[in-house]
Amino acid sequence: MSAFFAVIRRDLILAFRRRAEIANPLFFFILVVTLFPLGVGANPKLLQAMAPGVIWVSALLAVMLSLDSLFRSDFDDGSLEQMLLSPHPLTILVLGKIIAHWLVTGLPLLVVAPLLAIFLGLPEQALGTLLITLVLATPVLSLIGSIGVSLTVGLRRGGMIISLLVLPLYVPVLIFASNAVEMAGNGLAVDAQINILVAIFFMSAVLAPLPAAAALRMSVN
Amino acid sequence: MSIIPAFIVRFYHKTASPPFFYNLSNKLLPWFTGIFLILLGYGLYAGLYLAPTDYQQGDSYRIIYVHVPAAWMSLFIYVVMAVAGAISLIWRMKIADVVLISSAPIGASFTFIALVTGSLWGKPMWGTWWVWDARLTSELILLFLYLGVISLYGAIEDKRTASKAVAILALVGVVNIPIIHYSVQWWNTLHQGPTVTKMDKPSIHLDMLIPLLVMATAFKFYYAIAMLQVARVEILIREQNTQWVKKLVENK
Numbered sequence: 390m391s392a393f394f395a396v397i398r399r400d401l402i403l404a405f406r407r408r409a410e411i412a413n414p415l416f417f418f419i420l421v422v423t424l425f426p427l428g429v430g431a432n433p434k435l436l437q438a439m440a441p442g443v444i445w446v447s448a449l450l451a452v453m454l455s456l457d458s459l460f461r462s463d464f465d466d467g468s469l470e471q472m473l474l475s476p477h478p479l480t481i482l483v484l485g486k487i488i489a490h491w492l493v494t495g496l497p498l499l500v501v502a503p504l505l506a507i508f509l510g511l512p513e514q515a516l517g518t519l520l521i522t523l524v525l526a527t528p529v530l531s532l533i534g535s536i537g538v539s540l541t542v543g544l545r546r547g548g549m550i551i552s553l554l555v556l557p558l559y560v561p562v563l564i565f566a567s568n569a570v571e572m573a574g575n576g577l578a579v580d581a582q583i584n585i586l587v588a589i590f591f592m593s594a595v596l597a598p599l600p601a602a603a604a605l606r607m608s609v610n
Numbered sequence: 611m612s613i614i615p616a617f618i619v620r621f622y623h624k625t626a627s628p629p630f631f632y633n634l635s636n637k638l639l640p641w642f643t644g645i646f647l648i649l650l651g652y653g654l655y656a657g658l659y660l661a662p663t664d665y666q667q668g669d670s671y672r673i674i675y676v677h678v679p680a681a682w683m684s685l686f687i688y689v690v691m692a693v694a695g696a697i698s699l700i701w702r703m704k705i706a707d708v709v710l711i712s713s714a715p716i717g718a719s720f721t722f723i724a725l726v727t728g729s730l731w732g733k734p735m736w737g738t739w740w741v742w743d744a745r746l747t748s749e750l751i752l753l754f755l756y757l758g759v760i761s762l763y764g765a766i767e768d769k770r771t772a773s774k775a776v777a778i779l780a781l782v783g784v785v786n787i788p789i790i791h792y793s794v795q796w797w798n799t800l801h802q803g804p805t806v807t808k809m810d811k812p813s814i815h816l817d818m819l820i821p822l823l824v825m826a827t828a829f830k831f832y833y834a835i836a837m838l839q840v841a842r843v844e845i846l847i848r849e850q851n852t853q854w855v856k857k858l859v860e861n862k
Binding site for chain 2 (some may be wrong): 520534540541543544545546548554556557558560561564568589596600603604607608610
């Protein structure tokens with residue numbers, strides 16, 4: 390347990406030493422959302438209808454692009470090997486790294502997402518649901534993504550492959566999260582979607598570190 | 611342990627040895643080819659000629675004799691890959707790796723065939739090449755899962771590591787396929803009403819069903835033939851420094 394917190398602490402410290410890197414996914418998120426009105430036109434009705442999807446797709450891409458930093462520097466400087474050799478279970482250490490990664494990349498998205506939602510004209514009653522779906526589902530993106538990165542961390546150019554591996558697995562999260570926001574915008578009940586997101590969250594929290602740890606062992610040797 | 615008869619266990623262990631598998635496939639291939647050709651011949655004849663014309667769709671429904679078996683195979687092969695992946699991770703069986711990676715391109719092709727024939731059928735029936743129907747969408751995502759397996763295997767240079775990686779990926783994928791399928795179905799029913807006239811199935815007529823099942827069996831044999839041929843080449847490449855492969859080459 391202490392090793393678990395030590396990993397989180399270490400990763401957070403490392404992240405705060407390189408603040409520019411934390412800001413990158415956030416800027417990317419804001420930029421992609423800004424591109425949509427420029428691309429499809431500034432018709433408020435259209436933007437309002439598209440808002441949940443646009444925000445969710447952008448959040449998904451932002452998290453996906455930041456995934457590479459999850460294990461990359463540890464792999465390069467050899468600390469990943471130390472983690473593999475340590476007596477602590479690797480799944481716990483991986484889970485700690487994932488949580489630290491979410492705190493650095495997922496959490497900032499929560500702060501800007503409501504702002505962007507208002508820019509796109511999302512009804513105010515949907516903002517709460519948007520936040521709930523982000524809280525529940527961005528950790529899932531980091532968890533599932535960790536499997537993809539740990540499979541490709543040994544590769545020089547893993548970037549494009551990660552998207553092919555990870556995006557299909559993101560489909561359920563995208564469907565339920567953006568649908569919940571859309572329903573909330575129309576004033577409908579969203580209990581079912583939220584319940585399913587909670588289920589997906591717990592399932593991936595328990596299951597995702599296992600293949601990720603196995604894949605790391607494979608990538609390193 | 612004694613639930614499984616000893617000769618099956620012995621056979622299973624033997625199959626794990628590459629030379630045995632190679633020779634076994636040598637013996638099986640002509641038989642499989644023969645059975646495949648007979649089934650395909652009968653299936654096509656019965657499906658395209660003997661089966662009655664559909665009262666609603668006319669003759670265009672006959673594409674199901676390719677489309678439906680291909681769609682079934684696309685799921686079946688992914689499950690085979692996941693089982694092979696589990697076997698290779700748990701028992702470190704080399705042949706399971708070979709089966710896994712040899713199956714991937716074939717499965718991707720079947721998925722592609724199912725998508726293309728589906729859209730060819732959709733044009734006259736639905737009036738459009740593509741709709742974001744639940745089945746079409748999840749089939750498309752399945753195609754991406756296959757492509758992910760293929761490109762991951764291609765990207766990792768050390769093939770033993772690559773085999774392990776795709777085994778893990780196939781297992782992760784197979785857990786996700788039902789979740790993806792049901793979420794897509796749910797999304798579909800929420801987003802668009804029944805604007806598309808679905809092929810309602812008034813319990814398909816026996817004369818249409820039998821050719822369909824025959825074709826499905828023929829496709830299974832085709833898969834076995836194609837997979838074994840790819841697997842044989844893969845085995846020879848992997849075992850090129852062993853005695854039995856050198857002997858094989860000298861005797862040729």
